[in-house]
Amino acid sequence: MNENDRRLAAPGELELVRDFVNTCDLEKVTDRIDSPEALSSWLAGQGFVSDPPEVTEDDVTRVRSLREALRAMLLANAGFPLDPGAVEGFNDAARAVCLGVQAADDGGIALVPAGEGPDRAISRLLSAVFAAQENGTWPRLKACAECRWGLYDRTKNRSAAWCDPAKCGARARSRRYRERRRGTPA
Secondary structure, three states: OOHHHHHHOOOOOHHHHHHHHOOEEOOOOEEOOOOHHHHHHHHHHOOOOOOOOOOOHHHHHHHHHHHHHHHHHHHHHOOOOOOHHHHHHHHHHHHOOOEEEEEOOOOOEEEEEOOOHHHHHHHHHHHHHHHHHHHOOHHHEEEOOOOOOEEEOOOOOOOOOOOOHHHHHHHHHHHHHHHHHHHOOO
């Protein structure tokens, strides 16, 4: 993890969600889970499974659909309107997997992952989202207003808008400046 990733990292299991959303870099047009082999390798590399599972093209489609639904939800956390298609994508992923319910020693109840392979990964991601909503950390997980990269907002006033103020922030400010200049009569 480079310094920028550490700065943007989310606490606990929520980091899995951030890292999952960031498997697709929209600026560089790269996708770390774009094939069954890549998804299988990523699942094993992230500790979702001990051995790389058998993964189908349908699994890749489902997982990528969930990823983009989560990205849209992170954009909503950043103040953008929530795409209704994202809700449908999230719900479709949730319907397809099983989650367990488990009591802790202190009597607290948690959703826990169930299933195998991609289904287990999806259920683990969903349980992390649920836990983050329960403990209040979910609204701090956002997508950069410029490049859509997942970030965890550690600011006191929850105002982080960019993954990198020097890069994405500068581009956004420059674009606004040019737009203002164009609107000024010569």
